[in-house]
Amino acid sequence: MVLGILARSGPSHGHHIRRLADVTNVGEWGGVSVGALYRELRTMEGEGLIEAMRTEKVGRRPERTVYAITAEGHLELSALRDQAIRPLGYGPDPLGVALLFAAASMDPGDLRRMLRARREMLAIAAAEVTADREQLTARGYIDVLAAANMRRSIMRTEAEIRWHDELDATLAMVDGGTPANAIPPAGTVAAPPPGRRPLEAGAGPGNPAAGESPGAAG
DSSP states (O other): OHHHHHHHSSSSHHHHHHHHHHHTTTHSSSSOOOHHHHHHHHHHHTTTEEEEEEEEOOTTTOOOEEEEEEEEHHHHHHHHHHHHOOOOOOOOOOHHHHHHTTTTTTTTHHHHHHHHHHHHHHHHHHHHHHHHHHHHHHHHHHHHOHHHHHHHHHHHHHHHHHHHHHHHHHHHHTTTTTGGGOOOOTTOOOOOOSSOOBOHHHHHHHOOGOOOOOOOOO
């Protein structure tokens, strides 16, 4: 991320890099750790990937060191970019492990409740990413690639939500019910529990009416 920002934006100080990380929420969805950013900057400087250009001081703010990417840093960025783009697989899947090895002994009703809670959290997360993407795009904070990357994250979550709906319909039969007990298909509204607003099965990005309230690698 750091090398990408410096290559794209030119010399920058740590505060600017951290700000971009916060705005894009890359720490959450990209697995990028920004908590030790300044330590990482010093490490990369020691490795010759970046170099300190100057220090700046504005008003009473502390001095900030401005870094630039080096020729060695550009080579490292190219290698890291290839490593990130070429792989087709996904990371670990704890839910898949749980369903395959530990869920068979659960009461189907309990399993459905747990999975429905997860689905609801996914819908909320997708709606939040959608809102952030729209806001960042409107303010000109992200470019086409960053917006497309956030959209990719939204679409992944939407696919996971649809999978939850299909599985819930299957588990409804196992639980002694009928397909009517399952979460309804996209575009319909589930019957809400007493005292609670309904969550649309199509809830997610672009559907704020569903009762839910996003995170570009460099």
